[in-house]
Amino acid sequence: MKPLPSVAFVNVSQLLQFVDRLVVERTGKHLDDVQRAVVEGTWERQTYDDIAQKCYVTKNHVGDVGAELWQLLSEILGEDIKKTNFRSSLERVYIESSDNSNIYHINGSNNNFCPTQISNQLSPRNKLYETDINTQSTSHYRDLTVAPQIINFYARQSEIQTLSNSISNDNTRLISVLGLSGIGKTTLVKRFVDLNLQEFELMIWRSLRFPKPLELFVNDLLNSCKQEAKETLDDKLKQLLDVLTDKKCLIILDDVHNIFATTQLAGQYQTEYQDYQNFFTMMAEVEHQSHVILISQEQCAEMECLDEELYPIKCLDLSDLDDVAILKGTGLKNEDSWLKLINLYEGNPVYLKSIAILIKKIFDGEVAEFLGDNSLIITKDMQYNFHQLFKRISPIEQQLVLELSKFDQPVSREYLKQSLDLSSMDLINGLQSLQQRYLVRKIKEDKILFKLSSVFQEYVKNCCLNLQP
Template sequence: MTVIELSFEQAMLVLDKALQKKHLSNIQEMVLRLCWSGYTYAEIAESSGYDDDYIRDVGFRLWQMLSKALGENIAKSNVKTVLRRHYSSLKQVDSQVSTIAAFPTPKIQQQQDWGEAIDVSVFYGRQKEQELLQRWIIDEKCRLLMLLGMGGIGKTALSVKVAEKLQSKFDFVFWRSLRNSPAISDLMRELISFVSQQSAASLPENLDVQISYLMKYLRSRRCLILLDNIESLLQSGETSGHYCTGYEGYGQLLRRIGDEVHQSCLVFTTRETPSGFTAREGDALPVRSLQLTGLSAVESQQILATKGLVDSTDECQQLIQRYAGNPLALKIVATTIQHLFDGNICQFLQQGSVIFGDIWEILEQQFNRLSANEKQVMYSLAVKQDWVSLQHLQQYVIPQISERELLEALFSLQRRSLIEQRSASYTQPTVVMEYVSENLIGKVCCEIPTAENYSLA
């Protein structure tokens, strides 16, 4: 007799039917997934950062829950055998149902709504990132993915490029920009109408019920949803990740899509990590993030060549390094070099300043979102112009803040992609450091009293 090799995704289909309206929590699914892969409780605790006893307790309650749902004793040692047997039974039932056509399923016509998605017919590099995202979405069935990076790094273009490559794998593809901060009710109305093929004539007012309605379609149909610029929904002037008043529903939507079992995927792009995401992501979990950094030297040179810059390799390398391979910044500066310096990179580099125009505006927008503590940390790093240890950094921040506040600020700045970390030391990308330095000089100059500020005695 041939033994069926059951995948974890097939096992989850068995449990989805057995548990009916109930679903495994995020931590329960993680424990089950890793047990399925042969991890011990101690290994699960170590890889996830949880206490060993807590993981064992989660496992104990999980087996109790599954035993009750499936009507027989289930433990870590026999879970594969039991679920394999139930899966075989389901296949037989499904076959019988198909034969008598008791529950005919209407044919789903593949549909796509690209909204305001940009044209990516000209696209530079990111081959490794494309392959990684494709593996996560198709092979590993991830449910929620975040593309994180500073402004201009290429998050939007990558999301569209990957969606174009994978569109044939999905029944529905839905792409939307959140730059203008649409209300969650408006997005849900559009999204549900689309995936239901306009069969949902009216929706309840309650958001939780609306999301449940959407989840039904995400379980029964293969949907790829892409939301661009989620940072537009987040508050400025505070540590990163807090939703603006009235937009907390987006967090509720992301949590449920990440936590509940379904066969679809939501990808979102952002300059900062929304609250609640970090606790859910992990290398062995269906919620993951990809932080984008600058393009490689070869890919960056392609951008410069497209703009007609063909100076020596050394000069091109200097230019690429100063802008950390940021594709948008390279496109902007290449146009400037052509118009103001007759295409001479060397002359541009000699004039000193690399932050101007649209590049300044991009960084200004992101810097203005920072909390007071984050700005102080950024100023301190810019003054040092080098890697700074956590211990030394606390001494440089003026006015001084507590260790807790410093750690919160550093963590928030990492989530905004504005600092780099190596071991326990921190610095800023070159282009960010130059902006912050100029910003600090302007701030100091404004605060220095002049003769006009004084009256003669």
């Protein structure tokens, strides 16, 4: 085996593409979300605790995923890979294919992970990959390295149609896909992308799970567009707009909520990411033929529009799923009880996955027996995620959540005003912010009422009532 020259990764996207290809060649599977987070975070010298908080899992889980990934890379590369030497090792890594002695390297000119042909010994799998790269013309370039692989897709056909209409018929330049964590936002957008690969000359998928300042982010986009970035941020934005005007492009930004501040009302930008506000506004207001999709757990002002006919902005709020197909393949029994279970957990696929595991382990898969206890169980994974969410919201919202959690029925704004020591401004802004986080629903009856998400409410009742905001 001949060592490769030192590899300089221009950005995290190239690194992920490189590691993902190594893993695919060995296991046949792409990196999952937590593995990607471990690779990104380790490259950026973050702790496992930092990584865990970013992707809403436990520190121990991140440690286990990291240990397995380092072991796998050690086996692939034939050297001892650890968290401490990951960066240095990947810069000088080399690999020889077990099938055909192909040596792999990063091609910095096009951000693609390409095999170097040795003789004519390419396996059928590698021939297919080489053909895919060679036939990807400059008029149809796709950078979807960090996009997730979709295995199952449920009951979102109307939302797919809404996305298609917004882009194809209404020429909407800025679209936000919004909803609670786990409701299926990323899955929906990836499904749309898979169905429309040939509709765009350029596709770029980026995650803001570990956000970077806008200038570095624009540099990354220009790199994917095969543009040499100019000096100033203004010039770079002009470059990017020229590309979006010249070509029909689709840019997807996932995990946008990570650029918003914690302990503040929803949609307030962190100081270091304030420039994104102008970027999103520019994407919507400046005329071009391309489209930007924002995926977020909370809404900001740039994602809202009072008149979608006048402004090229669209908000797509994802509601609960009520398709029993969500539970297919889980090994659960009593299919006639599945819909009741789905409704109990608000049709959230992530909640349902977590509770399905618990039902299999404790109730031997008997859904009817689980439901017979007449209690809404919050699993340890849900508790962890809700704990992170409760810490994220503002003190005003925490007060509202704690009060709303006491009632199973919707509550009026007038009652909340009497019960809480909040000004009218704080009360109204707090309720709006909780709606922008999809934690509170507005219900129209004789008067306007407000209801906390039932699953989140159960967590608050059991875990937070003794807390003082």
